[in-house]
Amino acid sequence: MTEDQLELLPDDAAELQELLNRMRELDPNERDYFINGVQDEQSHWPSTLQSLCAVMEATLAANDIPNNRRTAEELAMVIGNYFGGRGDVYLPNGSRMKTALRDIEIWRHYNGKNLAELAQDYGMTERRVYMIVAEQRRAMVARKQRKLL
Structure with a gap:
């Protein structure tokens, strides 16, 4: 350095x-x-x-x-x-990261008409898939709006 x-x-x-x-x-x-x-x-x-x-x-x-x-x-x-020695540092465990990656994958596959199909593919309810899609949409909007500043 x-x-x-x-x-x-x-x-x-x-x-x-x-x-x-x-x-x-x-x-x-x-x-x-x-x-x-x-x-x-x-x-x-x-x-x-x-x-x-x-x-x-x-x-x-x-x-x-x-x-x-x-x-x-x-x-x-x-x-x-x-x-080291810091109590305020949080590192997510593998399950948390897997969930985040799964949610991104659901968002990528979502086309506006396949809610039931995604729910079946990922073993969850349509409501939960819809909530994930909404969360991912908000995250995408937030990322894009930052670029506008």
């Missing part, structure tokens, strides 16, 4: 950058020990960060991102630095 970029981030950005640089200088064995510990010894990282790192590594690998392990480790460190 350049000095200009660091000025855009909170005061601890320079410290975080220094930590990332130090982590990059570790050889692979030291890096693995730092993150995962050894068999009978506790890791330096909490298990939540280790799990987050593993999930991100798998996602990055599935998207053919080079250096996926190293990138995942650094992302986990950054996320931990900025969000």
